[in-house]
Amino acid sequence: MTGIGGWPVGRLSLLAGPRGCGKRTLAQRSVAAASLTGPVAYVDFPRRLDPEFVNHFDARLDRLLVVRPKSLKEGMASVRVLARAGVDLICIDLPRTRSAGIDAELPHLLHRVAEADCTLLLIYDAEADDAIRYYASMILAFQRSAWVFRRDGDLEGLLVDATVVKNRLAPPGRNCRLLIPYPIP
Amino acid sequence: MICCVRAPHPSLIAAWLKAPALRGHPLVIGGLAHERASVTTASAEARAQGIVEGMSLNQAQQFSPDAIFQPVDEEATARVRQSLLSTLHHFTPDVAVGELPGCVFLRLDRLVLRWPDRSLLLAAISRAVEAVIRVTPTIGVASSMFVSKIAADHATAAVPVIVEPEKTRAYLARYPIDVLPLDDDLREYLELLGLKTIGRLQTISRPAFRRQFGPKALEVYDLALGDDRRRLRPWRPAVRIEESEPLDPPVDNTEALQFIARALAERVSASLLAQGLGTRAIRIRLDQEAAPPIGIEVRFAYPMTTAGELFDGLRPRLLRATIAAPLERITLRAGRLEAAYVRQPGLLIRRDGFKESIADAVARLQEEYGSSLVQRAEVHADAAPLVDHRILWKPA
Numbered sequence: 001m002t003g004i005g006g007w008p009v010g011r012l013s014l015l016a017g018p019r020g021c022g023k024r025t026l027a028q029r030s031v032a033a034a035s036l037t038g039p040v041a042y043v044d045f046p047r048r049l050d051p052e053f054v055n056h057f058d059a060r061l062d063r064l065l066v067v068r069p070k071s072l073k074e075g076m077a078s079v080r081v082l083a084r085a086g087v088d089l090i091c092i093d094l095p096r097t098r099s100a101g102i103d104a105e106l107p108h109l110l111h112r113v114a115e116a117d118c119t120l121l122l123i124y125d126a127e128a129d130d131a132i133r134y135y136a137s138m139i140l141a142f143q144r145s146a147w148v149f150r151r152d153g154d155l156e157g158l159l160v161d162a163t164v165v166k167n168r169l170a171p172p173g174r175n176c177r178l179l180i181p182y183p184i185p
Numbered sequence: 186m187i188c189c190v191r192a193p194h195p196s197l198i199a200a201w202l203k204a205p206a207l208r209g210h211p212l213v214i215g216g217l218a219h220e221r222a223s224v225t226t227a228s229a230e231a232r233a234q235g236i237v238e239g240m241s242l243n244q245a246q247q248f249s250p251d252a253i254f255q256p257v258d259e260e261a262t263a264r265v266r267q268s269l270l271s272t273l274h275h276f277t278p279d280v281a282v283g284e285l286p287g288c289v290f291l292r293l294d295r296l297v298l299r300w301p302d303r304s305l306l307l308a309a310i311s312r313a314v315e316a317v318i319r320v321t322p323t324i325g326v327a328s329s330m331f332v333s334k335i336a337a338d339h340a341t342a343a344v345p346v347i348v349e350p351e352k353t354r355a356y357l358a359r360y361p362i363d364v365l366p367l368d369d370d371l372r373e374y375l376e377l378l379g380l381k382t383i384g385r386l387q388t389i390s391r392p393a394f395r396r397q398f399g400p401k402a403l404e405v406y407d408l409a410l411g412d413d414r415r416r417l418r419p420w421r422p423a424v425r426i427e428e429s430e431p432l433d434p435p436v437d438n439t440e441a442l443q444f445i446a447r448a449l450a451e452r453v454s455a456s457l458l459a460q461g462l463g464t465r466a467i468r469i470r471l472d473q474e475a476a477p478p479i480g481i482e483v484r485f486a487y488p489m490t491t492a493g494e495l496f497d498g499l500r501p502r503l504l505r506a507t508i509a510a511p512l513e514r515i516t517l518r519a520g521r522l523e524a525a526y527v528r529q530p531g532l533l534i535r536r537d538g539f540k541e542s543i544a545d546a547v548a549r550l551q552e553e554y555g556s557s558l559v560q561r562a563e564v565h566a567d568a569a570p571l572v573d574h575r576i577l578w579k580p581a
Contacts, residue, residue, distance in 0.1 A: 081549065
């Protein structure tokens with residue numbers, strides 16, 4: 001779907017969309033998969049990371065560093081330092097209420113990330129600001145599509161439409177439909 | 186090949202070095218006879234009278250009324266241990282401390298070019314150790330730490346025991362299973378089955394042993410075949426680099442302190458440079474006139490050697506220090522010493538040629554923002570139904 005076989009290395013990828021449409025699910029699965037090959041970090045501003053969920057995908061929790069910053073400055077400093085130290089993938093979970101001043105931090109951050117060949121994912125609730133959209137090399141927009149029910153009437157899962165609305169590395173516009181099964185996984 | 190050098194307990198050697206007249210007499214180390222303590226070690230003469238380690242001193246006196254009782258001289262014991270290790274470190278840097286006191290392992294593989302004749306090497310090791318501790322050690326050479334230790338236990342001071350790798354299994358076969366690190370249950374079980382020697386144990390196949398005793402006991406089985414998977418962890422000689430300067434008259438502002446700190450940084454740097462070392466942490470101690478001393482630790486991302494680099498790290502911390510009373514003395518101590526060659530200019534390496542390790546990066550972040558900033562999660566699925574009990578958050 002991304003056209004390059006995964007998340008772009010050394011760049012920022014943005015997962016945007018309204019709440020409850022699977023952004024965090026996809027990001028946490030990516031973190032779990034990346035932890036099998038190297039150190040990963042999750043910058044958890046809203047404290048929503050569920051280690052049990054990540055653990056369901058056989059993640060190496062000993063390689064997962066969870067950063068719980070009190071301010072944006074702390075969080076961005078952590079990302080810079082960890083990227084430089086050799087963490088392969090960093091996922092930033094940034095609520096809109098805590099994002100004031102990110103446009104000033106992003107240029108420094110992306111310089112470090114590009115230098116360190118680190119993959120950076122940014123989960124952003126609601127519509128992203130212009131600055132974040134500008135600096136992101138890839139934007140995946142998520143939207144709820146439909147509930148899926150079993151024949152007996154029980155809820156089976158949620159269908160989510162994911163569209164690559166911006167891609168600097170391959171043609172944009174690809175989309176796919178993802179099923180988030182309930183209970184997860 | 187691994188060489189095991191066995192010497193008596195360092196406390197015993199320390200007592201003999203202090204009073205050579207004690208040799209040949211029953212000597213018990215651990216405390217005076219009337220004290221409520223246990224025997225740390227005893228000389229061969231005392232052992233012959235039934236004294237063993239861990240026995241109470243009172244009981245030991247009943248076994249051997251004419252024995253000489255002495256407390257452990259911790260400082261002298263540490264000196265003996267250090268001198269034994271540093272003597273062997275001259276032969277090879279691959280020296281490891283054994284679990285038992287007075288037991289040291291050496292890896293001989295890299296000494297083949299320097300010492301093509303192994304018997305000459307072992308004789309030189311024996312002579313060097315004897316010159317330092319005045320006791321001739323017993324030496325065993327084998328393919329693993331476990332076998333070499335057994336060989337050393339059964340060697341004499343004059344003749345070392347060398348077990349060639351292809352003869353390891355046959356060599357171990359003659360010994361009772363007591364030489365293996367068995368727990369009580371397994372020992373009892375093996376004895377009930379009539380397996381009293383390692384040779385009998387070797388006749389069982391590995392899958393059959395695993396089926397009978399479980400996967401945890403396989404380690405014992407492997408040792409019985411001479412396969413010891415423990416890694417030899419090299420011992421490094423302790424290096425202490427510390428510089429101190431009294432402040433007379435006492436100084437009460439941080440600006441003046443910087444000049445002295447700079448001079449001390451230069452002295453620390455010269456010591457580091459002379460030994461080819463770099464430091465990743467400098468501990469500053471500021472002794473105050475009528476207040477407790479102030480301790481400051483400055484950490485560096487990579488090993489620093491030059492005075493300028495050291496002072497750049499020290500200066501902001503000194504300026505931020507809260508001084509309650511005039512300072513009498515400043516001490517700089519270099520910690521976490523590493524070889525200075527770790528740092529290289531990045532001509533052919535990407536970026537600046539240095540990558541800070543993740544552990545150091547985390548430590549730096551925690552020092553700056555608090556230990557709760559970076560955490561690791563542990564999931565105990567079978568712990569409790571409450572989420573807070575199943576997920577354990579720990580500082581990384």
